[in-house]
Amino acid sequence: MDKIRWGILGTGTIAHKFASDLKRVENAELTAAGSRSLQSAEAFCREFDIPLSFGSYEELAAHNEIDIVYIATPNHLHHPNTLLCLNHGKAVLCEKPFALNARQASEMITLARRKNIFLMDALWTKFLPHYQKMLEMVRSGKLGAIKMVRANFGFQANAEPDSRLLNPEMGGGSLMDIGIYNVFTALDILGEPDEISVSINATEQGIDEQCAVVFKYNSGAMASLFSSISANVETEVEICGTLGRLKLTAPFYDSASVLEHEADGKKNFIMTEKEEGLGYQYEARHATGCLLEGSAETMVVPHDYSILLMKTLDKIRDLAGIVFPDM
């Protein structure tokens, strides 16, 4: 292979963003798009000049001119859609949250491993240059011992009552939609917490409109994480170590975010490479590279990490009393 042929399952907002950024990836071709409605798939294919459109997920998964499928469907479909593609021998990049729970994630990973097929959790912001630079600074010890991580992610969704965002059957709530970024950022910096405490504001449907999570570590470190789909909170990450403080400026998930470093009373901005696009090209480029190399797993988001993240989210929801049906 010298070109990786991509298919996209789903034609919503995230599919649009990904398709737009995939144009920036060398050795990648956007070959197909599939939706439950042929009309949607055709409209999407016209918009992005994609040759193959399919009116069912099965047809796309089965087609022999596709190497990897990006799963861009709603949260509750990530698990069945991933299994479908893997069963048809397709590599998979699955949008976050990887699944609705750790059991589903394990099933997906077990199947990928058994078939030796590439499978990756689409934690796209992990591939952003400023995020990687942040991790490098934390791991180098430049900030000293990390004592506190704060991450807030919020927006005012004004969602209709039947929106996927509010629907427990579709894996709704602030935690699964955006709180997940806070959670994996804290995991990346401080590792698995020794204790978790959670407080949410539940909607009538029983999902979290706002979710406050505190991670506690035997080391003396803590993380304070807040997500909201009812408030436009400043979406920042702050990391406090004994030798200094680092901030991922708002919005921290954006490739335009900048690192603000403060130590000894001096503040300075650390610039990292800024490329045009929405930022999804970094993960797409990485996945394309993995396929070209014949790798079945990436060490940037290893399978065990995806399981840890899902287990942590399961525990948070359990503490909060958020129940997704049929789990």
Place this chain on the structure above:
Amino acid sequence: MDKIRWGILGTGTIAHKFASDLKRVENAELTAAGSRSLQSAEAFCREFDIPLSFGSYEELAAHNEIDIVYIATPNHLHHPNTLLCLNHGKAVLCEKPFALNARQASEMITLARRKNIFLMDALWTKFLPHYQKMLEMVRSGKLGAIKMVRANFGFQANAEPDSRLLNPEMGGGSLMDIGIYNVFTALDILGEPDEISVSINATEQGIDEQCAVVFKYNSGAMASLFSSISANVETEVEICGTLGRLKLTAPFYDSASVLEHEADGKKNFIMTEKEEGLGYQYEARHATGCLLEGSAETMVVPHDYSILLMKTLDKIRDLAGIVFPDM
């Protein structure tokens, strides 16, 4: 009375700050200072050109040329020192925390009311112009319905093991020292919480080196509060409403803090009066005014509010398992 004669009990850091700012207050005279050590009192009096120095708290409390005493002793002495001064007929401005618990606070207030003497909880930042402007904006509805309040206050104390900051017998810990600012700010904006959850990192002595508090309201609002004496976290307040966001820039307790307002994608800074000094002159001026008017209670920090604040702190410590001996 046309001049109010002040005495200061205690000669530590906060006493220095207050004495320095009291020079900026019209109709106030710094008349006396008292310490357990006459030497300390004399040194303090020389520094601030104060006529009367006393080597015991009792002597200062009993002296007939003093109208009001500012209690600047460590936390565990606020209650006995306040009772001492009130029993000698002196008005009292008592440094925060007002007491170690609500029971002590009630005793102090009951005595002041019975004797009809002015008593005020020294929540000095409430009197800062930018804090008052913030409250005005919240109460006017300009920010819409408030959904989230975030307040962080932290510094790296590097305290010795025998420091008052780490000593439970002296009311140590991050919550009582600085977390109290976060707590009363949330109370001022959102009122008494319907639910509280707390997570702390406890020291060997059993006090909180870091303390994360979440307030939950039946209205759908939440507050996320974090205090630390082991991490230099950015000391900001953020208030998110349905119509906009307001930030008290770091450090939010400082009279130099500025309000940053964001709505409809536009950010602007709201300037308030900035006067020289450390910011303690505002509360000192207010207390002086109350005495000149013959008032026994201020409506900016009413007695019932001090009780509510102490009860809230009691509940947080109870949930966290922080125990002060002999309570």
